[in-house]
Amino acid sequence: MPPSDHGPLAPAASDQIFPGAAADGINPTPSVNANAVPRRPHRQFTFRGIAVGFLVGTLLSAVNVYFGLQTGWISLMSMPAALLSFVIFQASSPFLAYSFGEKENVFVQTVAVAVGCMPLSSAVISVVPAIEKLLDPSEGGPVRLPLMSLILWSLGLAFFGVIFSVPLRKQLIIKEKLRFPSGTATATMITILHKGQPGTGEPRQEQLQPEAYRPSEAGRSREDNAQFGSADATHDVWQSQTKLLSVAFAISAGYTLLTFFLPVLRDLPVFGRNAAQMWLWALNPSPAYIGQGIIMGQSTTLAMLFGAIVGWGILSPLAKSLGWAPGIVNDWKTGSRGWIVWISLAIMLADSVVSLSMLAGNTLAPLAKRHLRRAGWTVVPSTEDDSMADDDEGNGDGVDGCDEDDEDAPPEEQIGMRMFLITLLLSTGLCTTTIYYCFPQVPIYLTIIALCVAFVLSVMAARALGQTDLNPVSGISKIAQLFFALIVSKASPSAVLINLVAGAISEAAGQQAGDILQDLKTSHLLQASPKAQFYGQLIGAAYGAVTSSLLYRLYDSVYSIPSKMFEMPAAIVWIDCSRLLYGEGLPPYAKEFCLAFGLAFAAVTAIKSSETVGQGRLARWLPGGIAVAIGMYNTPSFTLARVTGGVVEGWWRRQASRPEDLKRRETGLILVASGAIIGEGIASLVNLGLTVLTAQSS
Template sequence: MVPPIPPGRSFTVRSVVAGLAVGTVICAANVYFGLQTGWVSIMSMPASLMGFAIFKVLSKHLSFPFTPVENVLLQSVACGMAIMPLGCGLVGVIPAMTDLLKPEERGPLNLSVWQLIVWSLGLCYFGVVFAVPLRKQVIIKERLRFPSGFSTAVLISVLHDQGHQSQKELDAAAEGKFAALVPRDEPLLASDRLEEEYDDDPGEDLQDPKHDWAGNMRLLLICFGLSGLYTVSTYFLPVLRNLPIFGTVAANTWLWTLNPSFAYIGQGIIMGAETTLHMTLGAIVGWAILSPLAKSKGWAPGDVGDWETGSKGWIVWVSLSIMLVDAVVSLAYIALQPLLGKHVARLSSDVYGRLRSSRVGKLLRLDAYEYTPLRNRDDEHASQRDSVDDAERRQTLTDDLDADAPPEQRIGKKTVSIGLLLSIGLCVLTIYIVFGDLVPVYATVIAVLMALVLSIMGVRALGETDLNPVSGISKLAQLFFALIIPQGHKSSVLINLVAGAVSEAGALQAGDLMQDLKTGHLLGAAPKAQFWGQVIGATAGAIFSSFIYRLYTTVYEIPGELFQVPTAYVWIFTARLVTGKGLPYMATEWAMGAGVLFVFFTLIRTFSVGKAWRSWVPGGIAVAVGMYNVPSFTLARAIGGIGGWIWVHKMKRSNTPMIILASGFILGEGFLSIVNLVLQGFQVPHF
């Protein structure tokens, strides 16, 4: 008989190594997709799935079983790596600095791979350390939901067969939308998805609880191979990336093509129909209405695809206005929540009331609108709970929730204090090493301190809505720095970019760790192990993503046809706007009009959580992304979103195969794109 895992063994070398392996695949994919569209996939649940599969294959050779708390550590390491391309600004702010800064703005900068590594290491720690003191407040005391962390906990519990859950619980966890896409448009509330999943027949299991994981992994590998094969074929046949489905005139003149990428279809499955259709609405408004209008009126006389004089660059100002408005309204709501207590309480009551009556609510012992840790799930404990009356049971649950992890499993105050000082000092030092006197030390210090404040808002937003508004947070930082840095300063645009990047990094890392800590709290994992796992993953991700980014920028023209880095233009346009640069002709009027309109849309969405009609109100970030990305990516995502919705809601089929299919598609193209990178490096001819 295989001996059980030793007590307190939350941190194991094998989990860290497996997490780094899984994180490497996701990180490489995120550099590729980030440079194309600016979106990256954290993929916490696929990381848990892949990690479980690895140890399932090796189970006969293990000295003790692979446990849920090890899986929590594994996905913490993998996610720490996965977010680094975005957290270090390698898919947005760095291309803006190295390729889009004008000479009068002290650019463009030529950063070596070692400077990129130094910059990335400086940004990858302070957000992680700062998240630790927030944990007790938002997870233990306030018990914020963190729906993605909750869904990951359900999945891990099902994977390891705790309590013999059914396939339906796994599907419900999947409906929580596992891969937090950043920047993410909408709060994908696990509770709403779970309620829908259990409306029909809560007592029915779809299949035996011992799942056919060999079959699931076969599906993952098949999808990985198909997507990888398509990716390699696009190197030799580039036309596959831009099919003129609306005719050659629409394709050549107005950029209306379809990129039938398996990966973007997979992203659409993960995003869901609501988000992808809102993005499609943005594409229609931007590329089918505003772009022809700006061209015909002479507001954007250049080629449609030109960022400077064409309508592509003109409509991005409308997109930017929508993003800023959405961020300001959403974050203002989070900041003013204490004044809106009754409304928030009512929303929480409605959402949790539905969730706790579901099968998954019972699975996680959800009561009194709260989550209970999954540490004590044995039959004897369950029977004891059943024997007490309701009042005693409620009190027991409350006591369990208030109890933190054992002291030896927590991160010590000394570690946090020293770590925070060292990480802030490292950030200031590395930025000075990379940029020298171009970015004053006082500006970096202010940027870090402001990042810590904004990280609190980001973490709270993530806990309440499953939305970490990192793009909006970075834009708010840019707006703030426009007030403290004189417009005539010779490096004002560069300083503005650095300040936004620091704020985005802090909020992103703090939010990612907090989601993981929520998962760990529900499953009884040691916070200390997760913290060090995140640090290890962030370190590896900062170094690895810097190398991969430099490879792509060496081999490919960036920005170019394949890698258009649209978020880099959003960064640079924002910096120029807030530092006093003018907008193109008539862009101001249209941007203001769109901003006013989306103030109302965002307010309606904010105060209508849980309403059936909410999905019909356009989401600001999704619409904005549909505007600044060319339609080819948006259409592919829409196909995935609609296809996933039909599969689950119309055909009434299990969502698990769709998760596996989407994960295989994304990872296949993201990882096999390295083959195209090698082919391009050796200048292998295209057909």
């Protein structure tokens, strides 16, 4: 049925989920932009989509809890979520009442990602274990949250990041047209998956890829025709991609199951038994870690390797030999591991303060200059760049406003100001109430201040993600901790606890707002309804808050946490950062090394962030501070596997001779990495069940 110029198709009276929702989904109207591809009516917000989103999201959440407690990292996995959703619906297509289209695919992966990223948003891999297991009695702890309190805490942190994304979407995606590379890549992948699939009725929207990536018919190779040609060829591509994902999944899952019976496979003494046992230089050849390295890329993983060499190869032996850390190397209190973690924290803080300060300056300066000039003030002589900035055309890099004709979804598919304000007030009230219930030591006014700080920092996180594809949530949380260390007195008996809770609020906002905007970029490129995504994100976040809490309690009840398997490094970094900011717990000579490394990486970050030299040869060779710090506080066994994946990623990309060949290679890498990560995550749940059975039988 062709779209109507007079509004959406009328929804059934009993199924008016929200304006624009039809019997089982949303029917978009034509775009107001005459040059846009016509919007075709089909379902988006669907109950089957929510169900599949919950299923895929639960798998992603389990994976992220598992790896988060091990390494402090989680994977957003928008592309794996979209791919898994497509595979599930494709496999069940004979039983579907109506076809599964691109826009419903966007909705399902949005719900799945909202569920899957909640382990970080709810802080069950970081702040919660820090409060429950590491907080000293003198600091107001430890505080053990009952399961219901943990769920309430997670629900309190679940929504305001979603709400913040509403105004940020308009500014960063519609006006400034930031790239959001992962969101754009996900949109391209969804388009390729659905192109030519029987019964979709969804034409491929060629504007997703530059003209250079669409060779003429005569110039296409066999592979090009498979990607751009007939439905049969595209179906063959889908089958090959599914096979690649399945093989990676099977290898990863099989290896993980094998580690249950042969635990030695988790730590191979590749540098000798003494290096492995005494200095922790071993290799954990985890397929998932290799997959994460592929996603991180070569430059990030090599920076992590540099951090591991400096921290574990130089500073650790130095601290032990000079008596600054006389204990066992792996001991957090007296060993060199506990000594070098302070250096990594100093690097994180320096990198965060400098990079976010420069980001704030780059964001505010052009806007201030523009408004002053419009008011009749001459700030500096006009330059070519300034005149370009004043032409009201989005440039893709995001420094200015937009033309009134910038394409956006129809008004009925957007979240209005009234709904934004209502949900903002409700989420603020929920967060304030639940935090006071769980932690009465935290004054209500400090929670409200934390929410205000969270919005400011979420703007920075979203902008950084849109420009670089990296969400600096680690740095954001450290900035929030630094801010609250300045306003909460050291004399307060709960100062460290308050610092942790306030930092968790800011991290939740920055992580959610940034990652959700990736999904909104995907939605915008595929002309899907942002309102459908908004409600899907809220539903997914609510379900994810409960799921992540249950999963954390499950792992905590079955395994010993902390332990060699679950070292929860993120929790250690959080609480040690709070103690560092309050000037407590520093071992001998750690202060001097913190100052030296902090100043050095502040300079490095300034060079890399500078617009004038940031793309130069020197800047490209300098390692990123956050990556170096992560290489220091994680043991080498975790870093080496990721470096392997990063090197493979760099080598594989360099083999591409043409842009379209590079696209295919990138897709293959993502499929392999996704299969490896998901395979180990699912198999880890089987290992968990085997552990329970073993414990019961003994």
